[in-house]
Amino acid sequence: MKKNPNPNGKIKGQPNAVDVYIGKQIRTARTFKGMSQGELGRLMGLTFQQIQKYEQGANRVSGARIVDLCRVLDEVPDYFLSDIPKEVMEQSPGYITFKENVEPINIEKPDFNRRETMELVKAYYNLPFHVRHSMLLTIKAAGKTQAEVA
Incomplete structure (x- = not known):
């Protein structure tokens, strides 16, 4: 039950x-x-x-x-x-x-077991907050633009 x-x-x-x-x-x-x-x-x-x-x-x-x-x-x-x-x-x-x-975009999940992924994430978190936040917004905007082109 x-x-x-x-x-x-x-x-x-x-x-x-x-x-x-x-x-x-x-x-x-x-x-x-x-x-x-x-x-x-x-x-x-x-x-x-x-x-x-x-x-x-x-x-x-x-x-x-x-x-x-x-x-x-x-x-x-x-x-x-x-x-x-x-x-x-x-x-x-x-x-x-x-x-x-509205259909959400199916994005492949990152593989956190890959060394490259972990190095990228660690490097990102070593940046100052304002730089990280700006980079995040830029990357998200670029992703949206790419989706519109596809």
Whole structure:
């Protein structure tokens, strides 16, 4: 027998797929910064257990916590909230479907096991925030332009 979803978009006993995705983003940003869960928790005034729950998607991350995470991890909110795969959003009971005439672009997922990918990501995170943010906006704009040409 299937368990009924509750109002916060979770099936009883299972985390919401979007919360799990955001948790993975938190874990990735923390790992690239070389921080432990305990260190991140200390900087945010939380326990490592709370960070662990966020990273597993067991606890939902509020908007205020996202702002705190951005400050501590030197990220922008888009890092945690944009580019959520459609398959993940569709697993969330609160998902609002795309308009019929909008088809998301299917982008191949990066292989983080490749040395080249890790070197690129590490080099990116060694840049000052304002340079990273400008580069990110430029790359996203270039991607949109490429999609329009295709």
